[in-house]
Amino acid sequence: MSRRVFVLNGPNLGRLGSREPDVYGATSYAGLVESCRTLGAELGFDVEVRETNDEGELVRWLHEAADGKVPVVINPGAFTHYSYAMRDAAAQRTAPLIEVHISNPYAREEFRHTSVIAAVATGTVAGFGLGSYRLALRALAEEVTS
Secondary structure (H helix, E strand, O other): OOEEEEEEEOOOHHHOOOOOHHHHOOOOHHHHHHHHHHHHHHOOEEEEEEEOOOHHHHHHHHHHHHHHOOOEEEEOHHHHHOOHHHHHHHOOOOOOEEEEEOOOHHHOOHHHHOOOOHHHOOEEEEOOOOHHHHHHHHHHHHHHHO
């Protein structure tokens, strides 16, 4: 039996492949979804990948995860740096939550150096391109089996 896992993506992640490929790579959002589902299945997860530009929707998904004890990999996008609503929703987690970033925020503009999510996350993976998601899923597998 597979364990349900959410991979949640915030604003502009649906534009992968066309948005700043020098920063975010050439793989499309569909490619990210396929990669997460494939690795997830290998790890015994039923991965549900979601993307939205709506902060409220991400908060509702975090509530859904908390209520269902569903582990989460989340790339909050720009919400990482200022969304206290998302931080408060993430703090309600009842299963591991791993924050993910495709680029290394500390190698970019100074406003990206702050994450309001990190303090309530199980951990953060950043700077490995779409491999950050694969590393996060592997870390999640370690967390839920230990």
